[in-house]
Amino acid sequence: MLAAAQKDEKKDQALKNHVGHPQTGRDCPFTLLNSPISHTQYPYVTGTSVLGIKYKDGVLLASDMGGSYGSTLRYKSVQRLKPIGKHTLLGAGGEISDFQEIVRYLDELILYDNMWDDGNSLGPKEVHNYLNRLMYNRRNKFNPLWNTLVLGGVKNGQKYLGTVNMIGVHYEENHVATGFGNHLARPIFRDEWHEDMTFEEGVKLLEKCMLVLLYRDRSAVNKLQIAKITEEGATISEPYAIKTHWELEAFKNPATGAVGSW
């Protein structure tokens, strides 16, 4: 919507797409001319937790395939784990569209890296640093990418597992989780993770935590993927479901013997 006076300006700047904002005088696109600058966001389609652990040969990531639209479990085949280049895996919770945008940025980054054709390739540390800068700078412009990212990889025998979130908080750890996983899975990791777990032990630990999340996180779906990254490369498993247990005697008739409660 343009004010009448500004239509003349538009003719003058036929090929320009930017004008000075009436309030701040700063450069801004036409579409924002009559609005106060605001990029406040709410996430619309969100993914829930992603879990990550280091193990003997590399790093394991796990996430379910759900995309919630508010309180509806709308999409049940959203792949939230993606391989980046040769050495890294990225998992994301939060806004799915922002995750897709991040993957696009990273695809461009890897492409340029490949084009150098110098025998060198971006490892997990480098990708993590790139994502830190990206997320932090977007946050500083009050236009964040609404995600919490888990980044794992192996390069030259060095295992790496780190996380970045939408405000730019980042760190490296032996086990990480996003969202609800922080409350439900991290305590289990702190108790049961140990150095140099085998692949089977690692998967068992991740599945144990995914089961707790399935029971207690309302936005979890029973369709998960486990991704593995080692020196050889990245593999993401086919989606599968885990077995839930509802046969507790106490659930069959909760109020027997306690008539008067519900």
Added chain:
Amino acid sequence: MANTAIELPPKGGFSFDLCRRNEMLAKKGVQSPSFRKTGTTIVGLVFQDGVILGADTRATEGPIVCDKNCEKIHYMAPNIYCCGAGTAADTEAVTDMVSSQLELHRYATGRESRVVTALTLLKSHLYSYQGHVSAALVLGGVDCTGPHLHTIYPHGSTDTLPFATMGSGSLAAMAMFESRYREGMTREEGIKLVCQAICSGIFNDLGSGSNVDVCVITKGQKEYLRNYELPNPRTYVSSKGYSFAKGHTEVLSTKITPLKEHVKIIEGDAMEE
């Protein structure tokens, strides 16, 4: 309308009048005084012979730990105990009140109290205060109908469960329960799992800390194990104790005031009546 037969009691009952004023003040930026909350991880589980309750021992006032070793497992009846999370004053008052009511009821009926009685008294009290009494409770006990475990929320809703956690550390404790609970555990296994769940809360939640209290209730018997586990000992304690020998403190100046000079001894008669 003529005067109805229903009369409000002249005093007592919660007056909601000031709530609107408080909301208005809060909107204007006046900070309400912080109360002592019990932060907390409280858990309960049903094992083969009865019920085990567990709690941490940290009480917080905002960001400060005000009591490092408080008691969160409250006595309700010889066969019923109740863990409380939320505002400490509310949990204490409400459990004390219902405990007295249960005792009077025992005298009136001549029978052992039942867990559902305590449950109903607690939930109807909390419901009538519409959530303003901030008490979240885990109630457990064994009566003539068997072992029972319930959770009660501040608004007055209840759940009957085989295992339950409440408080800020409830997710950390529930992660332990969900991954390790089985039906029909023995007493040792039950206590071990309760300790693991409370420790998970202590080490992963900021509102919980210090020690683990456990209470085991079985048919006809209860064991209140205060400070069953102390996973946070003071690390650096001098084995020789702390002594401050002469010569360790620098003396800057000395002034001696003999007190004898100020005392006058008067020889005289004994006091007359």
